Amino acid sequence: METYDALLASITPDSGETRTILDPATGTVVGQAPVHSIEDLEKAVAAAQAAQPAWAGLGHDARSAALLKAADAVERSAEELARLLSREQGKPLNGPNARFEVGACAAWLRAAATLPLEPETVVDDGETYAELHYRPIGVVGAIGPWNWPMMITIWQIAPALRMGNAVVVKPSEYTPLSVLALVHVLNQEVPEGLLTVVSGGPEVGARLAEHPAIGKIMFTGSTATGQAIIRSSADTVKRLTLELGGNDAGIVLPDADPAAIAEGLFWGSFINTGQTCAALKRLYVHDDIYDAVCDELTKVAAAMPMGVGLEESNVLGPLQNRQQFEVVARLVEAARGSGARVLLGGNPDADQAGFFYPATLVADINNNNPLVTEEQFGPALPIIRYSTVDEAVEMANGLDAGLGASVWSADVTEARKVAARLDAGTVWINKHGAVDPRVPFGGAKQSGYGLEFGVEGLKALGVPQVING
Template sequence: MTTTTDTDRTPDVLAYDELLAAITDPAGREILDPATGEVVGRAPERTAEDLDRAVGRARVAQPGWAAVPDAERCALLLRAADAVEASAGALAELLSREQGKPVQQGPNALFEVGGAVAWLRATASLPLEPETLFDDETGTATLTYDPIGVVGAIGPWNWPVMITVWQIAPALRMGNTVVVKPSEHTPLSVLGLVHVLGRVLPEDVLTVVPGGREVGEALSKHPGVDKLMFTGSTATGQAIMRAAADGLTRLTLELGGNDAGIVLPDADPEAIAEGLFWGAFINTGQTCAALKRLYVHEDRYDAVCEALTAVVARMPMGRGLEEHNVLGPLQNRAQYEIVAELVEQARAGGGRVLVGGDPDESAPGHFYPATLVADLDDDNPLVTQEQFGPALPIVKYSDVDEAVAMANRLDVGLGASVWSADPEKAREVAARLQAGTVWINKHGAVDPRMPFGGIKRSGFGVEFGVEGLKALGVPKVIAS
């Protein structure tokens, strides 16, 4: 396999219309803008047979890719990052039209594309040297990591560009080839991303196969796939585990979360209000590691409710292409209905709606207003079920032990957060929370240098950092 590492060449800049024309199929399935219902483009619909051919090509390409020195693979990832950055405007517009998130304001479509660039560069820059386990009078042992082979990546619709990069960048860095199956809701964004990356990477090293459930099931049980990476619901993750069992296919599963946040009695409500807002409502609440249930000490409860309501009330929601908006629609109608039903159950259960909760059903698009519901019991469905949308329940507590117990009682554990003016006290509480990551005075702030993953029914395995690279390799010990 020949590769090009001419990092001085300026990447091509693709315009939106040029990118869309390159990935759409006139006979494909219509993809609608969740804000307007307008047609964004037509996505090709592949079959299980197409998937089988893609996996076959990936298997043929993999030994040659693995033989490319690590430094050259890293250089290609850096070039790939440059290519994505050069066409960020087109990718962000496509993402906004298809997924719904704003282009400009807040953690937006440009933010997501920029995150993909950052993760490509960070993944290429992570050190992974052979590790000497021991070297003494008894002998020597070293630990290295070989490629796994072909990696199947199944992505979600909420952060389709960035999460796809989270899956493929470390897989490629470690010498694997990758076959991507995007969500049926957001195939165009992933097709656009892979088209841009494909202008840099060797042929068949990275392939995307859009399609429905048939394609996802075929990828999950394909004997030519050596590892599966999946981000999505717990139920789908369980189905993937069952499908992968016969082949003992390795898995990394980042599944549903229902992240708890605890506000301690010393917290400053005004100082934390905007952080709480973004922790909960980033991407209109459609984030696995978003803040989804908030426990507030009775001494700060009213003040936090008031400060957070003020922040929510001033955040505009609307079509992502309109520059002033910071929140967009829910990506699909099914998710809209879940959020609406949970808010109604909260209201019926005695919850006090502080803001929101009154969608305009006559308006186009899947817009559900940012909603805060106070005075809820901890067993209300809005608290116990992952809403995955712009509705945050607020629960009052009187004792920190009580708050920790409520935060830990559910069967998920992706992320959590503690909010306090006392860092030491916050760390003490954080150590007691059952989650893969616990943030202090922020929520959901992932970083390519630190491992990320869940516990309990939020999945297993980690992504990011050196540990994430190792998860895309097979450990090999050489002892003498």
């Protein structure tokens, strides 16, 4: 186990161009990140190509054993990784934040290592015998976001390595240190050259997406960037898994208990200070309990401490960057200007250091308001009234996004009936955004395509091959 200072030193370049990374909570320097070039990317791809055949040849059992050791390595350095993540991304150590994220990295590594994937007999009728196998793709490109930089990188890396692939990782320019440190820890347990981080700008990501030696791209991020990846990957017919923007709806049915669901609603929306693709971003509440839900949710939100992530008492942190802060501020002010009622928040402290935007609840807002129709990706939740379930379903399905959704009710059977009518890749009942490494996860409509997690996620990192005869 390395100390925090040793871990940071291990990823600090001795030479070459660097970029200064600042803490979004305090503005202080976290560290120096390398600025890798196209030439660095080419070297990483060549090393991955060289390392991949031997790794694939080890077979599932040996690869799984290495991933389990990698999970142990993550746990040995868990506190150091969490501190770095908190300083770079801004999320607090406690709550469903930095320590939670590092713990999830170990959990997903173990799940990818231990999920069974046996050849499937598809026909055996005495005349025809056919088996379905999954072979490695080769080299996988993993392009990750800044909101959950470690965890989402593991979502990409773990199944790719389990299936016998090498991986070249391109982290967000906002949070490269977290990913560099995580991969440094993982590389203690996997062969040299198999797993590399290329910390460059947009041109590096574009080259990765079009590179002829990359067999698949896994990407989590905006729909616009996903569309660009689709276009740039077309000439080489790459396989793609795209987890794109979400604007998840939650529907509270009239039989729900406002006090009982308030905390679940809060964390479904405000986890990671709202900076989560599958967070609850627009809440539809029946007229009969609308005021009660607003009151109970306000009580919960008002009690949640926000501040610098390294302070143990905090559970909400800053927005990660100024651009996102300005998006949230613009949308809330537009809602206020339209006549919507701000129940809580909405007035950031101009004298406070860092990109802190207070937890904000906006009631009596029109469904066509930009705070509802645009993904805010921050701590501001619009709460929309509805009179009939048909009206709520129509509004929930009215946008191009379809990553997740949720239904809240005392009657689970009725909630499931409503869930079946929603256009989303995952619909949760009486919770929102809870992911599980055993359960497939992916988007509908313009929220992307392809599945992650579970056996289906493993299969997505392989090339299906039928052996017939």
